[in-house]
Amino acid sequence: MPRVSFAPPSLCLTFLPLLERLLPSLPPTVRDVDVPPLFREQFILSGYRPVDLSWRCYVLSLFQIHNETLSVWSHLLAAVYVLVRFLMFAVQQGGGILGVGLQGPEGQGFSVDVSSLPLVLYVFSAVTYLSCSAAVHLLHSEQTHHSLFFLEHVGVAVYQYGCALALCLYSSDTGWTQSMLGQIFLPVVAVVVWLSCIICCYADLHFHRPYLWHRRICQVVPMGVAYLLVISPVTHRLASHNWTNTSTLPLHFLQVALFLLSAVFFSCPVPECFSPGRYDIIGHSRQLFHILLSICTLVQQEALFEDFLWRRQALVREFGEERLLLACASFLGLTLCCVMTALVMKRRTHVQLLQEGR
Template identity: 95%
Template structure:
């Protein structure tokens, strides 16, 4: 009777050492006293990853249970959903892909659809911000933190201006567009967003309370300015006539709730150590912010279909292209500022021997 062998194939034996090198075992999580103050969160006592992990260990920690796991996954899944949902919308309802129609006016060649370019830039800004935030929390070392720290705040600034651009063109009504604020909206937002980005790049953890106020207050002012086209519609229109306004209201409510968790360490302040892995304020902030982005995207899709036909007639093709160019200009300014400040920070760290 033939015998059945359960010995692993020689091919498996050949690849096992390679897999062990490519997939190293992850070190266990540690307590707050075992990591530098740079990585500590108030009232979070455990679940920290050791500092200066290799890049492989940092990436693999995506599948490890620690106090940043849900924050990273919330941003990664949201970024993937934003992209997939956008491509589905562009193919099935948007009448074009990435702002390009498949047929021109005479049925030949390609033609750029300027009305959809702001929507493309919004999606780009959302994915950029979510991806940068996830990378900062996933790549866990002091060197990568200082490098990605600047990238994250540039992503936030780009996302804020992407929101302002899309809301100004798609979600505003005629009365707001013709108002004084509507006429100077984008230049003012660009200046405010850049100032916020510059302030964020200068503030390093751990934040003194007065510097944290200097960080939160400008961000709050910028957000109120960015959503002003929506707040005007929410206050003056009948919600029963459109499905977009409830989505905008939900987005505002989610953002304000996330701001509460960003500013206040609840619920962990009431029971330090109990919410280390699930339920602490930074985690709730990131989850709510991810959901907020998804809700806003759905609202903008509906507003885009509502305003698309009249957009060129109301704003003009040149003004739309100039608005899109201003997005690229702001992004370039933020990136250049981040690189300059990063270089200064690197020199300072070298002087401190870090």
Template identity: 80%
Template sequence: MPRVSFAPPSMCLTFLPVLGRLLPSLPPTVQDVDVPPLFREQFILSGYRPVGLSWRCYVLSLLQIHNETLNVWSHLLAAVCVLMRFTMFTILRGGGILGFRLQGPEGQGLSVDVSSLPLVLYVFSAVTYLSCSVAAHLLQSHSEQAHYSLFLLDYVGVAVYQYGCALALCLYSAEAAWTRSMLGQIFLPAAALLAWLSCTACCYAKLHFRRPYPLHKKLCQVVPMGVAYLLDISPVAHRLATCSWTNNSALPLHFLQVVLFLLSAFFFSCPIPERFSPGRYDIVGHSHQLFHIVLSFCTLAQQEALFRDFLWRRPALVRDFGEERLLLACASFPCLTLCCAMTALAMRRRARTQRTKEQR
């Protein structure tokens, strides 16, 4: 596999000296044996960025071809698409931007549209997990400390997205029969607990196990996240099983996002296709890249389905749930985010202290 390094674009000879200073050439990518075991991926033999470069080099590696390029760009473009689609929706169909509306000349100015706040939190959670993933894959090669810190941040972003999905699906996509059921009554507290548990388990697995990772490291990550997903998707699963798809344009999109999520979970769990041809899929086509790409499409499909459910449920949402209950549900979102962030920070500090003692 050829080694590719970044070079400044030759737009105009006059600007080449300036561009040469602003965008210096980066070191070429290296083989797996040239980086510490922590930074190696199973069956990926080349395309690694050298460890210990400046932060600037890793930021500029956004424009370099290496084995993380597709991981970064797939989620970066997905985050841009989520924001652009949300902006178009709020302006054209949502009746207010970011949950706020302008009142008339005799009104009080800006007023909060409570029914749209869960949708805003969902979009925020989607952009958060995509952005955390971009930061982790783009910058993690800086150092061991940066690697651990950024991937713990990535797990916090995933937990935030899990709960953002649960909140939106519970309020916009659930049928009345499911909402009145026992599962519907305990859904949000259980979803928050499972999101926190999945974040904690992923952080523990990342800090506790060393390469080559054993199978139970992957199980420690997949099982809690799988249980959380089964709960979070239950409003949609009930609706898909009990409602007619012919008169509801959101249901095919919900079915699509379920299929895409299951496919992404497969690629996350199994190193396919690189297992069967190590080195061939280093730059393009390895399982984590496929996981990122499929999950990006899953997020976009889910967002589109929620937009349609939002328009369907918005007129009666405040009446059915009550304004105080909606505000309380939305207030649980930053609480969950803070709990996950504090847990990841505490586990990182404890792991660093433990490593320091071992080195002595």
């Protein structure tokens, strides 16, 4: 009777060491006392990843259970959904809303659909901020702490201006557009959003844990002011129109309500403050903030899709093609300013760490 060998093939033995090097085993999570104060969150006692891991370990921790898992996955899945939903919407509308379309009976040459460019930039800004946030909480190492948070602030600023651009052009009514605020809206938003990015980066650079109330104020106040300004076209419609006449206003109201609720969890360590250690893995305020913010973005996207279909035909006639192109160009200018701000802050961080001998 022939023998049956259960030994692994020599090819497997050759590739196993390589696979172990490429996919290192992940160390177990540790308690708050085992990580530097830089990584500790108030009332979160366990579920921390050890510091000084390789970048591969941090990437693979996407599939590990720790106190950042839900925060990362909520924004990662939301970013994928935003992009896929937009592509499906573009296909449903014949593919002509991607900003660029074929021109001529034989499909030769390209033409720019100016009316859809703000929607494309909005989707880009949403995917950018969700991806940046997911990267910050996934790759949060001691060496890249400040750089990643600067990147997150850039993503938030880009998203805020992307929202302002889309809401101003698609979701505003005639009364708001002709008002003083409507006439200077985009330049004012650009300045406020940029200042918000600068202040948040400054707070991360100069306030260290345990964080004082100064840092929280430096984050909440600028972002709150920027949000109230960005959402003003919608709040004007909510206050002056009958909600039963359109399906978008309930969506806009839901988006505002979700954002305000997420702001509560961002500002207050609830519910973990009532039972430290109980909500370390599931249910603490940072997770609730990220989940609510992700849902908020998805709701806003659906509302903007409907507003886009409502305003698309008359958009170029009301605003003019040159003004729309200038507005879209301002998005790129704001993005460049925020990126340069983050790079300057990163350089200052490097100088500060050298002075501290770290």
